[in-house]
Structure formats: C-alpha cells, structure tokens
Amino acid sequence: METQPRTIFERELAGELISLDDPEYPQIYAIIRKAIRLTSQLNAMEVEDNAQVNRVFSELINQPVDDSFFFIPPFYTDFGHNIRIGKNVFVNHACTFMDRGGITLEDDVLVGPKVNLITSNHPTEPGQRRGTVSKPIVLKRGAWIGANVTVMPGVTIGENAIVGAGAVVTKDVAANMIVAGVPARVVKHL
Numbered sequence: 001m002e003t004q005p006r007t008i009f010e011r012e013l014a015g016e017l018i019s020l021d022d023p024e025y026p027q028i029y030a031i032i033r034k035a036i037r038l039t040s041q042l043n044a045m046e047v048e049d050n051a052q053v054n055r056v057f058s059e060l061i062n063q064p065v066d067d068s069f070f071f072i073p074p075f076y077t078d079f080g081h082n083i084r085i086g087k088n089v090f091v092n093h094a095c096t097f098m099d100r101g102g103i104t105l106e107d108d109v110l111v112g113p114k115v116n117l118i119t120s121n122h123p124t125e126p127g128q129r130r131g132t133v134s135k136p137i138v139l140k141r142g143a144w145i146g147a148n149v150t151v152m153p154g155v156t157i158g159e160n161a162i163v164g165a166g167a168v169v170t171k172d173v174a175a176n177m178i179v180a181g182v183p184a185r186v187v188k189h190l
Contacts, residue, residue: 007024007027008022008024008025008027008028009027009028012028012100012101012132012134013082013101013102013134013136015101015133015134015135016133017123017128017131017132017133018100018131018132018133018134019128019130019131020130020131028079028100031079031080031081032078032079034060034080035060035077035078035079035080038056038059038060038080039060039074039075039076039077039080041056042056042057042060042073042074042075043073043074043075045073047073050070051067053071053073054067054069057069057071057075060077060080060083061080061081061083061084061085062080062081063084065085066085066086066087066088066089068087068088068089069085069087069088069089070089070090070091071089071090071091071092071095072091072092072093073093074093074094075091075093075094075095075096075097076094076095076096076097077096077097077098077099078098078099078100078120079098079099079100080099081099082099082100082101082102082103082119083097083099083103083105084102084103084104084105085105086104086105086106086107086108086109086141087107087108088107088108089105089107089108089109089110089111090109090110090111091105091111091115092111092112092113092114092115092147093113093114094113094114095111095113095114095115095116095117096115096116096117096118097117098116098117098118098119098120099117099119100119100120100132100134101119101120101134101135101136101137101153101154102119102134102136102137103117103119103136103137103138103139104136104137104138104139105139106138106139106140106141106142106143106159107141107142108141108142109139109140109141109142109143109144109145110143110144110145111139111145112144112145112146112147112148112149112165113147113148114147114148115145115146115147115148115149115150115151116149116150116151117137117139117151118137118150118151118152118153119134119135119136119137119153119154120132120133120134120153121133121134121135121152121153133153134153135153135154136153136154137151137153137154137155137156137157138155138156138157139151139156139157140156140157140158140159140160140161140175141159141160142159142160143157143158143159143160143161143162143163144161144162144163145157145163146162146163146164146165146166146167147165147166148165148166149163149164149165149166149167149168149169150167150168150169151163151169152168152169152170155169155170155171155172155173156172156173157169157172157173158172158173158174158175158176158177159175159176160175160176160190161173161174161175161176161177161178161179161190162177162178162179162190163178163179163180163184164178164179164180164181164184164187165180166180166182167179167180167181167182167183167184168181168182168183168184169183169184170183170184171183171184173186174186176189176190177189177190178190
C-alpha cells in the first residue's frame with residue numbers, strides 16, 4: 001500500500017525544516033496573506049460587541065471559538081490556522097501569536113497584554129537560516145501568562161501555572177508553578 005506524501009502543513013507541524021523555496025510554500029503564503037488581511041480588519045474594527053470580534057477571529061483561525069472567548073484587539077499573527085482556543089479564555093491587547101507550529105490555549109487560560117507566543121525559529125546553520133522549524137506551544141487549563149511574556153517554540157505551560165510579567169519561557173513549566181525572569185525560573189510552588 002502506497003502512502004501519500006505529507007503536505008507542507010503536516011511537515012511543518014511535525015517540526016521539519018520548511019524552506020522558502022519549497023514547491024508547496026505558496027500554500028503557506030496564501031494563508032499568511034489571509035492572516036494579514038483578517039488581522040488588519042480585526043484591528044481596525046469599531047468594536048460594538050464581543051460576538052463581532054469573535055466572528056472575525058473565528059475566520060482567522062479557520063474554526064469557531066466558544067462564545068465565552070474574550071479578547072481585546074489589536075492582535076497579530078503570522079498564520080492563524082494553527083491556533084486552538086478553549087472555553088472561558090481571555091487574551092488581552094497587543095498579543096502576537098506566531099502559530100505555524102501550533103498554539104493551544106486550553107480552558108480558563110488568561111493571557112496578559114503584549115504576550116508573544118512564538119512557535120517558529122530559524123536554523124543556526126547560515127545556509128538554512130531563511131527556512132523555519134516550528135514546534136507547538138500549549139497553555140494548559142487555568143494557566144495565567146503575565147504582561148509582556150515571550151514563550152518560545154516547543155514550550156508547554158502546565159495547568160494553573162503562572163508566568164510572571166516580562167519573563168522569557170524557554171522550557172516547560174510544570175503545573176501549579178510560578179515562574180519569572182529571563183530565562184524563566186521557578187520562584188514558587190502553588
């Protein structure tokens with residue numbers, strides 16, 4: 001039985017190197033253009049009600065969000081289609097979600113203003129540096145991410161964990177921990 005070759009989207013979510021000269025890259029670029037259009041629309045809206053914002057956000061991530069989702073524009077993303085949002089999630093203003101590797105916000109997650117969730121990185125090898133390697137970010141149920149935090153590729157923030165303002169998170173955070181600093185370190189057990 002012959003297996004089908006994996007799509008560029010499957011290869012990217014698997015953490016493979018994606019080069020700009022990949023023959024399938026135009027498929028990614030089409031979604032990037034859609035994300036640019038929809039984030040511009042979202043960020044220019046005169047917000048009358050949360051349902052209006054959630055409609056455009058749902059189009060951006062290519063699936064509906066729960067009515068309990070609340071976020072405050074502006075919002076920035078390079079892709080959008082790999083963002084998954086649980087119930088009762090709050091995302092404050094001026095956040096950037098670079099989601100080509102996949103971003104999951106489970107139920108009851110709180111995200112402070114100016115948070116950066118970055119799932120893509122570039123290889124250190126100079127000849128490959130224009131390519132990207134992506135790894136998922138997961139914010140488990142009840143996690144709280146403080147203002148101006150940056151979470152790097154491949155990191156999971158555990159259930160009910162708290163990340164202090166300004167932290168740069170480079171490693172997984174266990175459940176019920178408070179981390180802070182650059183790089184983030186455990187400062188307290190809940």
